[in-house]
Amino acid sequence: MSTGKKVTLSIIKADVGGLAGHHVVHPDLIATATRMLSEAKESGIIEDFYVTNVGDDLQLIMTHYRGVDSKDVHSLAWDTFKEATKVAQKLGLYGAGQDLLSDAFSGNVRGMGPGVAEMEFIERTSEPVVAFMADKTEPGAFNLPFYKIYADPFNTAGLVIDPKLHSGFKFEIWDLIEHKQYFLNAPEDSYDILALIGTTGRFTIKRVYRKDNNEIAAAVSSERLNLIAGKYVGKDDPVAIARAQSGFPALGEILEPFSFPHLVAGWMRGSHNGPLMPVSQKDARCTRFDGPPRIIALGFNIKDGKLIGPTDLFDDPAFDETRRTAQIIADYMRRHGPFMPHRLGPEEMEYTTLPQVLKKLEEKKI
Numbered sequence: 001m002s003t004g005k006k007v008t009l010s011i012i013k014a015d016v017g018g019l020a021g022h023h024v025v026h027p028d029l030i031a032t033a034t035r036m037l038s039e040a041k042e043s044g045i046i047e048d049f050y051v052t053n054v055g056d057d058l059q060l061i062m063t064h065y066r067g068v069d070s071k072d073v074h075s076l077a078w079d080t081f082k083e084a085t086k087v088a089q090k091l092g093l094y095g096a097g098q099d100l101l102s103d104a105f106s107g108n109v110r111g112m113g114p115g116v117a118e119m120e121f122i123e124r125t126s127e128p129v130v131a132f133m134a135d136k137t138e139p140g141a142f143n144l145p146f147y148k149i150y151a152d153p154f155n156t157a158g159l160v161i162d163p164k165l166h167s168g169f170k171f172e173i174w175d176l177i178e179h180k181q182y183f184l185n186a187p188e189d190s191y192d193i194l195a196l197i198g199t200t201g202r203f204t205i206k207r208v209y210r211k212d213n214n215e216i217a218a219a220v221s222s223e224r225l226n227l228i229a230g231k232y233v234g235k236d237d238p239v240a241i242a243r244a245q246s247g248f249p250a251l252g253e254i255l256e257p258f259s260f261p262h263l264v265a266g267w268m269r270g271s272h273n274g275p276l277m278p279v280s281q282k283d284a285r286c287t288r289f290d291g292p293p294r295i296i297a298l299g300f301n302i303k304d305g306k307l308i309g310p311t312d313l314f315d316d317p318a319f320d321e322t323r324r325t326a327q328i329i330a331d332y333m334r335r336h337g338p339f340m341p342h343r344l345g346p347e348e349m350e351y352t353t354l355p356q357v358l359k360k361l362e363e364k365k366i
């Protein structure tokens, strides 16, 4: 039975050090985070948690009754990342504390480096959710698949045949450069939505709501590290949450768009386009040219605030062909070497280390 009060699901993540380069999180960091979150669960700050990693990103998946942007929960995540950073420093891991961009923490991790996806809702009798976590890419990587889930009837059969989905969804889109927001409805504003979110480095889907009752359906992290720091400090490596079934897209409708390994920005030095490859958690470790960019999907049920699961959703032969296609695309893109469109365009390269090289070249200009 539902408790009737609103539960919050928060995913807060950061890269605080990688083993053998920007590769994977060391087990001692997972153990440190697990210890910290166990204590917080015992003291009642959070209701439940699951710690995992995608490549070099440490992921804290938490449930609680403190709402989004809770000072207690954000402080807990910050302290956990700080503690894990100490362990990373001790072990000499690469880029220890990389994503903790500020020393002056003021109660909310937004704008401080870590990525955040959170949503608050009244738990349904059965509350299936999917936690998506990606490495070597940016928040705009979710634009294409989330558009398909919530606005494309060729992906989501429920938009056509389920009366609970038929009126469509509302998209909250953030302009990360001008810091503006748009609320646009699908299907009626579809072309406007696409006009914005096709520019993946600037406009990102932040949240999606069911249009007929404004119920939250999905949330995506929107932190662009380079925009926060004003220089290249690693890629944002986004996370997202999607509620499934019974008035929301079915689990399979949520996973379906990831069968297309679309090109995303990130990969080597955050400066290259490459295919987004859906993988199991055990394969969430970037290698080839620091990639290809990877995404995992963990399925949970939330029951009385507790996380039941997870099930590793891309650990499935149904995604083998996608992975194979991703490898073929990776080969094709790699053959471009330092040329566009493998390497990102000049606007995006502005936030990499390339400008330093170009500055030096000024001397040679005639």
Ligand SMILES: O=P(O)(O)OC[C@H]1O[C@](O)(COP(=O)(O)O)[C@@H](O)[C@@H]1O
Pocket: 015, 021, 022, 055, 056, 135, 136, 233, 234, 235, 236, 237, 267, 268, 269, 270, 290
């Ligand atoms: O840290 P370095 O040696 O300057 O190298 C840049 C690194 O930045 C990265 O883009 C960082 O990736 P992450 O954002 O996943 O940490 C790697 O591809 C690359 O190894």
Ligand SMILES: [Mg+2]
Pocket: 015, 055, 056, 057, 135, 136, 235, 237
């Ligand atoms: Mg990473």
